[in-house]
Amino acid sequence: SEFLLQEDFLVLLLERVPLIFYIMYRLGFVTSTGLGRWPGCRRRLSSNASSSSMDDVLKRLRDAKLLLCVRRPDVSLENVHKAILAAISGGVKAIEVTMDTPNATTIVERLRAETEVLVGTGTVMSESEVNICEQARAHFVMSPITDTRLVKYCNNKSMLMIPGAMTPTEVHRAYYEAGARAVKVFPFNACGGTKFVAGIQGPFPDIPLLPASGVDFESFKELTQQSNVLAIGVSRQILSLESLRNSDWESIEREASLWVKQVNSPGTPRSPRLDDRSRSLEKPSV
Secondary structure (H helix, E strand, O other), X not given: OHHHHHHHHHHHHXXXXXXXXXXXXHOOOOOHHHHOOOHHHHHHHHHXXXXXXXXHHHHHHHXXXXXXXXXXXXXXXXXXXHHHHHHHHOOOOEEEEEOOOXXXXXXXXXXXXXXXXXXXXXXXXXXXXXXXXXXXOOOEEEOOOOXXXXXXXXXXXXXXXXXXXXXXXXXXXXXXXOOOOOEEEOOHHXXXXXXXXXXXXXXXXXXXXXXXXXXXXXXXXXXXXXXOEOOEEEOOOOOOHHHHHOOOHHHHHHHHHHHHHHHOOOOOOXXXXXXXXXXXXXXXXX
């Protein structure tokens, strides 16, 4: 009977291992990468990532307006983190870390653990990358292309995916066929800039757009006044190579503050309604 009691105790302990490791993860003693090797913990991580609904993430993006993209900064991991914290001190509330950035998921995990900002990943091109981002507790994922299957895969996981498009046909396909909740206009400076974003509002007034790549300050000011713009992606405009290499965190904070101030200027309109997708899914009359 004593042997049976010991056996029961071992079974009970093994059943509780995922929970124990999950608690350790929440306390910061283990990373989500290692935690994800346990099936029971993967389920907990998945449910945790899905707890922030896509609508909530969209609202936070809309409120932030400025999305800071961190792409291959060519400095140490610690300096990348310090640079991002400087931008956050300047008022930045939403961060995108591209998956081709070294230690991308580590950056995401650390920001999720240490800050309250919205943190997502970019250049996501496969289901396996989506899963990795989910384990890192990313709030959302972005892609430079529209892969219909990948968008639907993310929707099924309650993970916000913002696919890329640069023509009216691609915008239509991403939103109405793939089911994306918002569409990234990429590359912004190569597809017509502010004129394209303003022009596409006619046939697609309810599609939230996220222009990114090559947005200068004048374009940024103009985009903040357009009601079909969900958020605007900027990168080197705030995280300049010179500031990063010189560890000039004060310069990064000042530049971030300058751009964020424009977001908060009077007259900035609200983005398209984000709580009525059923209405906007009706095919537009072009």
